[in-house]
Amino acid sequence: MRHVLLRLIDPFETLGLPATMDLDAATLEARYLELSRTAHPDRNAEVESDAQVAMLARAAAINDAFRTLRDPWTRAQALCERLAPGVVAATAKLSPEFLAGAMELAEAVALAERDAAEALAERIRRALAAILADIRAALTHVDARSAARLLNEARYWQKAGADLRQKLRA
Amino acid sequence: MTEAVSGPVVVGIDLGTTYSLAAVMTRHGPRVLRDQDGEALIPSVVAFEPDGTLRVGRAALARALDLPDRTVHSIKRLIGRAGVEIDAEAKRLPYRVRRGARDLARVVMTVPAYFDDAQRQATKDAATLAGLDCRRIVNEPTAAALAYGIDGSRDGTVLVYDLGGGTFDVSILRIQGGVFRVLATAGDTHLGGDDFDLLLAGDLLAASGATAVVEDSRVKQALRRAAEALKIRLSDAESAQLELDLSTGRTTTVHATRADFERRIATLVERTIDCCRRALSDAELDVGQLDDVVLVGGSSRIPLVRRRVAEFAQRAPRTDVDPDLAIALGAAIQADVLAGGNRALLLLDVVPLSLGIETMGGVVSKLVLRNATIPTSVTEEFSTQVDGQTAVDLNVYQGERERTADCRKLASFKLRGIPPMPAGLPRVAVTFLVDADGVLRVTAVEKRTGVQASIQVVPSFGLTRDEVRSMMSAAIEHARDDMAARELVELRNKGLAMVHGTRRALELADLPPDEVYSVKKAVAHLDRVLAAGAPVDELRAATDALSRLTAQIADDVIGSAVKKALGDTPLPKSVLPGSEPR
Ligand SMILES: Nc1ncnc2c1ncn2[C@@H]1O[C@H](COP(=O)(O)OP(=O)(O)OP(=O)(O)O)[C@@H](O)[C@H]1O
Ligand SMILES: [Mg+2]
Numbered sequence: 001m002r003h004v005l006l007r008l009i010d011p012f013e014t015l016g017l018p019a020t021m022d023l024d025a026a027t028l029e030a031r032y033l034e035l036s037r038t039a040h041p042d043r044n045a046e047v048e049s050d051a052q053v054a055m056l057a058r059a060a061a062i063n064d065a066f067r068t069l070r071d072p073w074t075r076a077q078a079l080c081e082r083l084a085p086g087v088v089a090a091t092a093k094l095s096p097e098f099l100a101g102a103m104e105l106a107e108a109v110a111l112a113e114r115d116a117a118e119a120l121a122e123r124i125r126r127a128l129a130a131i132l133a134d135i136r137a138a139l140t141h142v143d144a145r146s147a148a149r150l151l152n153e154a155r156y157w158q159k160a161g162a163d164l165r166q167k168l169r170a
Numbered sequence: 171m172t173e174a175v176s177g178p179v180v181v182g183i184d185l186g187t188t189y190s191l192a193a194v195m196t197r198h199g200p201r202v203l204r205d206q207d208g209e210a211l212i213p214s215v216v217a218f219e220p221d222g223t224l225r226v227g228r229a230a231l232a233r234a235l236d237l238p239d240r241t242v243h244s245i246k247r248l249i250g251r252a253g254v255e256i257d258a259e260a261k262r263l264p265y266r267v268r269r270g271a272r273d274l275a276r277v278v279m280t281v282p283a284y285f286d287d288a289q290r291q292a293t294k295d296a297a298t299l300a301g302l303d304c305r306r307i308v309n310e311p312t313a314a315a316l317a318y319g320i321d322g323s324r325d326g327t328v329l330v331y332d333l334g335g336g337t338f339d340v341s342i343l344r345i346q347g348g349v350f351r352v353l354a355t356a357g358d359t360h361l362g363g364d365d366f367d368l369l370l371a372g373d374l375l376a377a378s379g380a381t382a383v384v385e386d387s388r389v390k391q392a393l394r395r396a397a398e399a400l401k402i403r404l405s406d407a408e409s410a411q412l413e414l415d416l417s418t419g420r421t422t423t424v425h426a427t428r429a430d431f432e433r434r435i436a437t438l439v440e441r442t443i444d445c446c447r448r449a450l451s452d453a454e455l456d457v458g459q460l461d462d463v464v465l466v467g468g469s470s471r472i473p474l475v476r477r478r479v480a481e482f483a484q485r486a487p488r489t490d491v492d493p494d495l496a497i498a499l500g501a502a503i504q505a506d507v508l509a510g511g512n513r514a515l516l517l518l519d520v521v522p523l524s525l526g527i528e529t530m531g532g533v534v535s536k537l538v539l540r541n542a543t544i545p546t547s548v549t550e551e552f553s554t555q556v557d558g559q560t561a562v563d564l565n566v567y568q569g570e571r572e573r574t575a576d577c578r579k580l581a582s583f584k585l586r587g588i589p590p591m592p593a594g595l596p597r598v599a600v601t602f603l604v605d606a607d608g609v610l611r612v613t614a615v616e617k618r619t620g621v622q623a624s625i626q627v628v629p630s631f632g633l634t635r636d637e638v639r640s641m642m643s644a645a646i647e648h649a650r651d652d653m654a655a656r657e658l659v660e661l662r663n664k665g666l667a668m669v670h671g672t673r674r675a676l677e678l679a680d681l682p683p684d685e686v687y688s689v690k691k692a693v694a695h696l697d698r699v700l701a702a703g704a705p706v707d708e709l710r711a712a713t714d715a716l717s718r719l720t721a722q723i724a725d726d727v728i729g730s731a732v733k734k735a736l737g738d739t740p741l742p743k744s745v746l747p748g749s750e751p752r
Contacts, residue, residue, distance in 0.1 A: 029346075041605070057605075060544075063544070
């Protein structure tokens with residue numbers, strides 16, 4: 001519901017990794033630790049104070065890039081923004097058909113009793129997996145618009161999943 | 171200090187609720203500092219003598235029975251809660267750090283992982299007031315993991331369970347090639363051995379049948395001490411007894427069994443296990459993926475605690491470092507890293523609680539989520555609500571809940587000088603930067619014009635250094651009143667925020683007239699109570715009454731917002747509260 005600013009610094013560039021959905025988790029982590037080891041403020045406690053500001057910004061960028069790339073959804077978003085800056089916000093308006101379906105989903109979550117909840121959770125999981133596969137496909141075809149629209153649709157499923165979990169906990 | 175220390179020294183300090191201690195790195199590894207009697211644990215107690223003299227540590231503890239009204243225990247529970255001033259003195263440890271070439275002693279201080287931003291700031295300020303240069307704030311469980319000879323040479327995932335006198339903390343760390351990365355932390359800043367003592371003391375009092383004397387603070391102190399002594403014995407024995415001196419000249423024998431005691435504290439212990447569960451789920455791990463479980467803190471010696479942790483973690487916890495010393499030793503190791511002495515280790519710590527900004531309707535928009543690795547920086551864009559709005563209010567909150575009323579306000583500032591524009595047109599970019607100590611800085615820029623404002627977040631009661639100093643001397647006279655005052659201040663702040671927030675929410679929300687009427691009435695009442703400077707009880711009754719009313723309404727409003735979100739127009743950008751158009 002609010003517009004997230006584009007990252008000024010591209011997370012793939014920050015970590016020096018290829019811009020693709022298919023990042024290997026172990027490679028990503030190893031790269032992150034390697035960079036942290038030299039860039040973290042603790043390693044540079046004695047540098048001049050104006051250099052320290054830049055140091056802090058760099059260390060923050062490395063942490064934030066790792067967080068973004070570790071999760072496939074935010075990774076996909078970063079790829080979209082790389083291909084077409086602003087595209088995620090530009091595709092936020094979804095079709096009436098999708099929204100009608102989302103409304104039904106929200107109602108199903110609100111009404112779900114304990115025994116129906118597990119089936120519903122499974123349905124949400126499967127839907128999200130399918131959307132993610134479609135996003136991957138769109139991105140391999142350099143179709144940032146479709147990928148971004150799918151990302152916006154995924155939010156409704158994610159919100160439904162979170163609401164359902166919350167409800168089960170209560 | 172018997173061992174030689176060379177090079178620039180940074181001292182690690184574990185400021186505990188019940189005991190404090192310090193350690194440094196030597197050629198032979200980290201060592202705790204001891205006082206002239208060879209004691210490493212310094213009681214975190216301050217005594218204010220009637221003549222104005224101040225005693226700390228063991229000397230203060232010795233006065234606790236004679237001066238029950240003038241000794242302060244467990245001061246850490248007050249840090250950053252408008253009681254900042256006192257702890258500065260508490261931190262004056264009875265040993266002097268012998269100064270090297272540099273004048274200011276450089277230290278690393280530990281805080282519970284769950285300390286919020288205000289409490290971290292207050293700890294740093296207190297160190298400064300005590301003449302120390304605080305180079306880093308480290309989370310206690312993280313420090314403990316460092317000490318655990320989990321020396322970075324063996325990779326794995328570790329859960330650190332720290333149950334002390336006043337606080338409970340749990341952290342999950344991953345160690346990879348010398349990098350200690352915190353994956354998640356959880357805890358409770360008001361849960362520890364002190365609470366067990368109180369429960370047991372209540373039982374002892376009930377058993378002695380001497381309820382009439384409970385108002386006598388000497389008796390209360392004696393009871394608490396007896397309870398603690400019994401509790402500690404019950405960690406080794408199935409039952410224990412003690413002669414209790416009830417000041418009336420009468421003595422009585424009190425006894426307790428481990429089974430009864432364990433039953434008494436079971437729900438509190440279960441709360442710690444719930445925190446462990448939450449930390450694991452935040453770290454996206456299963457219990458089976460833990461390689462080690464480490465117990466820290468005096469209260470982790472209680473057999474029930476060990477049993478429950480072992481059951482939960484499905485493995486025997488490690489206890490091979492003295493749980494009293496682990497945190498200070500770990501702080502010394504981190505101090506050594508900062509002094510440049512150890513280039514093999516690195517700590518990557520996290521933000522313990524989410525940070526966000528208030529948007530219209532008293533909702534907190536989170537920018538930094540809990541357990542984000544620090545340093546971190548997040549920017550998001552907001553806009554205005556009203557045509558011609560020339561200033562926006564930036565109210566910074568900390569906490570996991572949705573509404574400002576349920577989160578803690580850290581700071582507020584204004585971005586002024588926005589040229590009048592139609593609502594929604596200004597683009598206010600808000601940046602949260604959290605540094606390696608977990609301390610927050612917030613910046614706001616209007617992108618079309620470039621006007622900007624920023625703030626380094628200080629505790630919400632926003633004291634200047636001078637104010638802190640003068641409060642410090644005042645505190646020496648009013649050590650006890652401060653605790654009551656603190657509650658009053660917190661309630662007043664909450665009340666003011668509620669009046670303000672609810673009025674704004676009323677303008678926005680579309681409520682049936684009868685609800686508007688009853689809310690307005692409750693707000694007006696609270697406003698009157700605040701203006702009259704009413705006592706704590708009255709204030710609490712008024713805030714509670716309003717909370718009950720608004721909770722229901724908030725549910726309705728949130729419900730309708732969700733409906734709106736599902737309509738076919740996307741919601742506009744979040745808008746910030748601000749001044750009326752010119
Ligand atoms: N053998 C024992 N059995 C049970 N409790 C014990 C034992 N030894 C110490 N304690 C309790 O442990 C607590 C002190 O623990 P510790 O020194 O770790 O706390 P702290 O660091 O001062 O406080 P915190 O970490 O909460 O700020 C006290 O409540 C004390 O009564
Ligand atoms: Mg402790």
